[in-house]
Amino acid sequence: MTHGIEQRLHRIEARHAIGDLVARYAAAADRRNDPAMMAPLFADDATWSSEGFAALAGRDAITQGLAAIAAERVLWSIHYMTPPLVVLAEDGMSADCQWYLWELCTMRTDDGPRDQWLGGWYDGSARMGxxxxxxxxxxxxxxLQGEASPPWSLRKPVQA
Structure with missing residues:
Protein backbone atom coordinates (compact mmCIF):
# COMPACT_ATOMS: atom_id res chain seq x y z
CA MET A 1 0.00 0.00 0.00
CA THR A 2 1.29 3.42 -0.87
CA HIS A 3 1.06 6.37 1.48
CA GLY A 4 1.11 10.07 0.79
CA ILE A 5 4.04 12.20 1.91
CA GLU A 6 2.27 13.35 5.10
CA GLN A 7 1.44 9.76 6.06
CA ARG A 8 4.99 8.64 5.32
CA LEU A 9 6.40 11.49 7.39
CA HIS A 10 4.05 10.62 10.27
CA ARG A 11 5.24 6.99 10.16
CA ILE A 12 8.92 8.02 10.16
CA GLU A 13 8.33 10.40 13.07
CA ALA A 14 6.41 7.68 14.96
CA ARG A 15 9.28 5.20 14.58
CA HIS A 16 11.75 7.78 15.92
CA ALA A 17 9.46 8.71 18.80
CA ILE A 18 9.11 5.04 19.81
CA GLY A 19 12.90 4.65 19.64
CA ASP A 20 13.18 7.68 21.95
CA LEU A 21 10.59 6.09 24.27
CA VAL A 22 12.82 3.01 24.58
CA ALA A 23 15.88 5.19 25.26
CA ARG A 24 14.05 7.19 27.95
CA TYR A 25 12.94 3.90 29.53
CA ALA A 26 16.59 2.74 29.70
CA ALA A 27 17.66 6.08 31.23
CA ALA A 28 14.93 5.85 33.88
CA ALA A 29 15.85 2.23 34.65
CA ASP A 30 19.48 3.25 35.17
CA ARG A 31 18.36 5.85 37.67
CA ARG A 32 16.92 3.16 39.92
CA ASN A 33 13.59 3.10 38.08
CA ASP A 34 12.94 6.72 39.02
CA PRO A 35 9.12 7.06 39.18
CA ALA A 36 9.23 10.67 37.97
CA MET A 37 11.06 9.52 34.83
CA MET A 38 9.07 6.30 34.35
CA ALA A 39 5.53 7.67 34.78
CA PRO A 40 5.45 9.75 31.56
CA LEU A 41 6.45 6.68 29.53
CA PHE A 42 3.35 4.60 30.29
CA ALA A 43 -0.33 4.85 29.43
CA ASP A 44 -2.74 4.84 32.39
CA ASP A 45 -3.83 1.26 31.62
CA ALA A 46 -0.40 -0.11 30.67
CA THR A 47 1.00 -3.44 31.83
CA TRP A 48 4.60 -4.46 32.62
CA SER A 49 5.74 -7.99 33.40
CA SER A 50 8.83 -10.12 33.74
CA GLU A 51 8.90 -13.62 35.18
CA GLY A 52 10.78 -13.62 38.47
CA PHE A 53 10.35 -9.88 38.94
CA ALA A 54 6.73 -8.70 38.78
CA ALA A 55 3.45 -8.45 36.89
CA LEU A 56 2.15 -4.89 37.15
CA ALA A 57 -1.01 -3.28 35.79
CA GLY A 58 -1.61 0.46 35.55
CA ARG A 59 0.87 3.34 35.37
CA ASP A 60 0.94 3.93 39.14
CA ALA A 61 1.48 0.24 39.91
CA ILE A 62 4.23 0.07 37.27
CA THR A 63 6.12 3.10 38.54
CA GLN A 64 5.81 2.06 42.20
CA GLY A 65 6.56 -1.60 41.46
CA LEU A 66 9.65 -0.88 39.37
CA ALA A 67 10.95 1.56 42.01
CA ALA A 68 10.45 -1.14 44.65
CA ILE A 69 12.40 -3.66 42.54
CA ALA A 70 15.28 -1.18 42.31
CA ALA A 71 15.17 -0.45 46.04
CA GLU A 72 15.01 -4.09 47.07
CA ARG A 73 16.92 -6.04 44.40
CA VAL A 74 18.75 -4.01 41.77
CA LEU A 75 21.36 -1.87 43.49
CA TRP A 76 22.93 -0.55 40.28
CA SER A 77 22.38 -1.08 36.56
CA ILE A 78 23.28 0.07 33.10
CA HIS A 79 20.95 -0.96 30.28
CA TYR A 80 22.23 -1.41 26.74
CA MET A 81 19.20 -1.50 24.46
CA THR A 82 19.28 -2.25 20.75
CA PRO A 83 17.24 -0.03 18.47
CA PRO A 84 13.70 -1.38 18.49
CA LEU A 85 12.03 -3.21 15.66
CA VAL A 86 8.83 -1.18 15.25
CA VAL A 87 5.77 -2.45 13.40
CA LEU A 88 3.26 0.36 13.07
CA ALA A 89 -0.44 -0.27 12.70
CA GLU A 90 -1.90 0.79 9.37
CA ASP A 91 -3.33 3.98 10.93
CA GLY A 92 0.08 4.85 12.45
CA MET A 93 -1.44 5.39 15.92
CA SER A 94 -0.21 2.23 17.63
CA ALA A 95 2.71 -0.12 17.23
CA ASP A 96 4.28 -3.34 18.39
CA CYS A 97 7.96 -3.15 19.17
CA GLN A 98 10.73 -5.51 20.19
CA TRP A 99 14.28 -4.79 21.35
CA TYR A 100 17.17 -6.63 22.96
CA LEU A 101 18.61 -5.94 26.40
CA TRP A 102 22.16 -6.43 27.65
CA GLU A 103 22.44 -5.23 31.24
CA LEU A 104 25.25 -4.96 33.74
CA CYS A 105 23.84 -4.83 37.25
CA THR A 106 24.60 -5.29 40.91
CA MET A 107 21.88 -7.39 42.50
CA ARG A 108 21.12 -7.85 46.19
CA THR A 109 21.29 -11.54 47.09
CA ASP A 110 21.16 -13.52 50.32
CA ASP A 111 24.97 -13.58 50.18
CA GLY A 112 25.26 -9.81 49.68
CA PRO A 113 25.61 -7.68 46.54
CA ARG A 114 26.58 -9.59 43.38
CA ASP A 115 27.68 -8.11 40.07
CA GLN A 116 25.79 -9.81 37.25
CA TRP A 117 25.18 -9.86 33.52
CA LEU A 118 21.61 -10.00 32.37
CA GLY A 119 20.36 -10.45 28.82
CA GLY A 120 17.06 -10.91 27.08
CA TRP A 121 14.52 -9.06 25.07
CA TYR A 122 11.50 -6.84 25.45
CA ASP A 123 8.19 -7.24 23.65
CA GLY A 124 6.10 -4.12 23.82
CA SER A 125 3.22 -2.15 22.44
CA ALA A 126 2.88 1.61 22.28
CA ARG A 127 0.16 3.97 21.24
CA MET A 128 -0.14 7.61 20.40
CA GLY A 129 -2.24 9.76 22.72
CA LEU A 144 20.52 -15.01 30.51
CA GLN A 145 21.61 -14.05 34.00
CA GLY A 146 24.93 -14.86 35.55
CA GLU A 147 27.54 -13.63 37.95
CA ALA A 148 30.27 -11.37 36.58
CA SER A 149 33.75 -12.71 37.08
CA PRO A 150 35.69 -10.84 38.17
CA PRO A 151 33.08 -8.52 39.70
CA TRP A 152 33.47 -4.88 38.69
CA SER A 153 32.57 -3.49 42.13
CA LEU A 154 35.83 -4.89 43.55
CA ARG A 155 38.02 -3.11 41.02
CA LYS A 156 39.97 -0.09 42.19
CA PRO A 157 39.47 3.13 40.24
CA VAL A 158 42.22 4.14 37.85
CA GLN A 159 44.39 6.90 39.32
CA ALA A 160 44.91 9.92 37.06
Missing part, protein backbone atom coordinates in the same frame (compact mmCIF):
# COMPACT_ATOMS: atom_id res chain seq x y z
CA UNK A 130 -2.87 13.44 23.24
CA UNK A 131 0.50 13.78 24.99
CA UNK A 132 2.61 11.63 22.66
CA UNK A 133 3.68 8.01 22.45
CA UNK A 134 3.31 5.84 25.57
CA UNK A 135 3.93 2.20 26.30
CA UNK A 136 0.73 0.21 26.68
CA UNK A 137 2.50 -3.10 27.33
CA UNK A 138 6.02 -4.27 28.14
CA UNK A 139 7.08 -7.87 28.68
CA UNK A 140 10.73 -8.46 29.61
CA UNK A 141 11.92 -11.97 28.80
CA UNK A 142 15.18 -12.54 30.70
CA UNK A 143 17.09 -15.29 28.91
Missing amino acids: NDGWKFSRIILDVR
Whole structure:
Protein backbone atom coordinates (compact mmCIF):
# COMPACT_ATOMS: atom_id res chain seq x y z
CA MET A 1 0.00 0.00 0.00
CA THR A 2 1.29 3.42 -0.87
CA HIS A 3 1.06 6.37 1.48
CA GLY A 4 1.11 10.07 0.79
CA ILE A 5 4.04 12.20 1.91
CA GLU A 6 2.27 13.35 5.10
CA GLN A 7 1.44 9.76 6.06
CA ARG A 8 4.99 8.64 5.32
CA LEU A 9 6.40 11.49 7.39
CA HIS A 10 4.05 10.62 10.27
CA ARG A 11 5.24 6.99 10.16
CA ILE A 12 8.92 8.02 10.16
CA GLU A 13 8.33 10.40 13.07
CA ALA A 14 6.41 7.68 14.96
CA ARG A 15 9.28 5.20 14.58
CA HIS A 16 11.75 7.78 15.92
CA ALA A 17 9.46 8.71 18.80
CA ILE A 18 9.11 5.04 19.81
CA GLY A 19 12.90 4.65 19.64
CA ASP A 20 13.18 7.68 21.95
CA LEU A 21 10.59 6.09 24.27
CA VAL A 22 12.82 3.01 24.58
CA ALA A 23 15.88 5.19 25.26
CA ARG A 24 14.05 7.19 27.95
CA TYR A 25 12.94 3.90 29.53
CA ALA A 26 16.59 2.74 29.70
CA ALA A 27 17.66 6.08 31.23
CA ALA A 28 14.93 5.85 33.88
CA ALA A 29 15.85 2.23 34.65
CA ASP A 30 19.48 3.25 35.17
CA ARG A 31 18.36 5.85 37.67
CA ARG A 32 16.92 3.16 39.92
CA ASN A 33 13.59 3.10 38.08
CA ASP A 34 12.94 6.72 39.02
CA PRO A 35 9.12 7.06 39.18
CA ALA A 36 9.23 10.67 37.97
CA MET A 37 11.06 9.52 34.83
CA MET A 38 9.07 6.30 34.35
CA ALA A 39 5.53 7.67 34.78
CA PRO A 40 5.45 9.75 31.56
CA LEU A 41 6.45 6.68 29.53
CA PHE A 42 3.35 4.60 30.29
CA ALA A 43 -0.33 4.85 29.43
CA ASP A 44 -2.74 4.84 32.39
CA ASP A 45 -3.83 1.26 31.62
CA ALA A 46 -0.40 -0.11 30.67
CA THR A 47 1.00 -3.44 31.83
CA TRP A 48 4.60 -4.46 32.62
CA SER A 49 5.74 -7.99 33.40
CA SER A 50 8.83 -10.12 33.74
CA GLU A 51 8.90 -13.62 35.18
CA GLY A 52 10.78 -13.62 38.47
CA PHE A 53 10.35 -9.88 38.94
CA ALA A 54 6.73 -8.70 38.78
CA ALA A 55 3.45 -8.45 36.89
CA LEU A 56 2.15 -4.89 37.15
CA ALA A 57 -1.01 -3.28 35.79
CA GLY A 58 -1.61 0.46 35.55
CA ARG A 59 0.87 3.34 35.37
CA ASP A 60 0.94 3.93 39.14
CA ALA A 61 1.48 0.24 39.91
CA ILE A 62 4.23 0.07 37.27
CA THR A 63 6.12 3.10 38.54
CA GLN A 64 5.81 2.06 42.20
CA GLY A 65 6.56 -1.60 41.46
CA LEU A 66 9.65 -0.88 39.37
CA ALA A 67 10.95 1.56 42.01
CA ALA A 68 10.45 -1.14 44.65
CA ILE A 69 12.40 -3.66 42.54
CA ALA A 70 15.28 -1.18 42.31
CA ALA A 71 15.17 -0.45 46.04
CA GLU A 72 15.01 -4.09 47.07
CA ARG A 73 16.92 -6.04 44.40
CA VAL A 74 18.75 -4.01 41.77
CA LEU A 75 21.36 -1.87 43.49
CA TRP A 76 22.93 -0.55 40.28
CA SER A 77 22.38 -1.08 36.56
CA ILE A 78 23.28 0.07 33.10
CA HIS A 79 20.95 -0.96 30.28
CA TYR A 80 22.23 -1.41 26.74
CA MET A 81 19.20 -1.50 24.46
CA THR A 82 19.28 -2.25 20.75
CA PRO A 83 17.24 -0.03 18.47
CA PRO A 84 13.70 -1.38 18.49
CA LEU A 85 12.03 -3.21 15.66
CA VAL A 86 8.83 -1.18 15.25
CA VAL A 87 5.77 -2.45 13.40
CA LEU A 88 3.26 0.36 13.07
CA ALA A 89 -0.44 -0.27 12.70
CA GLU A 90 -1.90 0.79 9.37
CA ASP A 91 -3.33 3.98 10.93
CA GLY A 92 0.08 4.85 12.45
CA MET A 93 -1.44 5.39 15.92
CA SER A 94 -0.21 2.23 17.63
CA ALA A 95 2.71 -0.12 17.23
CA ASP A 96 4.28 -3.34 18.39
CA CYS A 97 7.96 -3.15 19.17
CA GLN A 98 10.73 -5.51 20.19
CA TRP A 99 14.28 -4.79 21.35
CA TYR A 100 17.17 -6.63 22.96
CA LEU A 101 18.61 -5.94 26.40
CA TRP A 102 22.16 -6.43 27.65
CA GLU A 103 22.44 -5.23 31.24
CA LEU A 104 25.25 -4.96 33.74
CA CYS A 105 23.84 -4.83 37.25
CA THR A 106 24.60 -5.29 40.91
CA MET A 107 21.88 -7.39 42.50
CA ARG A 108 21.12 -7.85 46.19
CA THR A 109 21.29 -11.54 47.09
CA ASP A 110 21.16 -13.52 50.32
CA ASP A 111 24.97 -13.58 50.18
CA GLY A 112 25.26 -9.81 49.68
CA PRO A 113 25.61 -7.68 46.54
CA ARG A 114 26.58 -9.59 43.38
CA ASP A 115 27.68 -8.11 40.07
CA GLN A 116 25.79 -9.81 37.25
CA TRP A 117 25.18 -9.86 33.52
CA LEU A 118 21.61 -10.00 32.37
CA GLY A 119 20.36 -10.45 28.82
CA GLY A 120 17.06 -10.91 27.08
CA TRP A 121 14.52 -9.06 25.07
CA TYR A 122 11.50 -6.84 25.45
CA ASP A 123 8.19 -7.24 23.65
CA GLY A 124 6.10 -4.12 23.82
CA SER A 125 3.22 -2.15 22.44
CA ALA A 126 2.88 1.61 22.28
CA ARG A 127 0.16 3.97 21.24
CA MET A 128 -0.14 7.61 20.40
CA GLY A 129 -2.24 9.76 22.72
CA ASN A 130 -2.87 13.44 23.24
CA ASP A 131 0.50 13.78 24.99
CA GLY A 132 2.61 11.63 22.66
CA TRP A 133 3.68 8.01 22.45
CA LYS A 134 3.31 5.84 25.57
CA PHE A 135 3.93 2.20 26.30
CA SER A 136 0.73 0.21 26.68
CA ARG A 137 2.50 -3.10 27.33
CA ILE A 138 6.02 -4.27 28.14
CA ILE A 139 7.08 -7.87 28.68
CA LEU A 140 10.73 -8.46 29.61
CA ASP A 141 11.92 -11.97 28.80
CA VAL A 142 15.18 -12.54 30.70
CA ARG A 143 17.09 -15.29 28.91
CA LEU A 144 20.52 -15.01 30.51
CA GLN A 145 21.61 -14.05 34.00
CA GLY A 146 24.93 -14.86 35.55
CA GLU A 147 27.54 -13.63 37.95
CA ALA A 148 30.27 -11.37 36.58
CA SER A 149 33.75 -12.71 37.08
CA PRO A 150 35.69 -10.84 38.17
CA PRO A 151 33.08 -8.52 39.70
CA TRP A 152 33.47 -4.88 38.69
CA SER A 153 32.57 -3.49 42.13
CA LEU A 154 35.83 -4.89 43.55
CA ARG A 155 38.02 -3.11 41.02
CA LYS A 156 39.97 -0.09 42.19
CA PRO A 157 39.47 3.13 40.24
CA VAL A 158 42.22 4.14 37.85
CA GLN A 159 44.39 6.90 39.32
CA ALA A 160 44.91 9.92 37.06
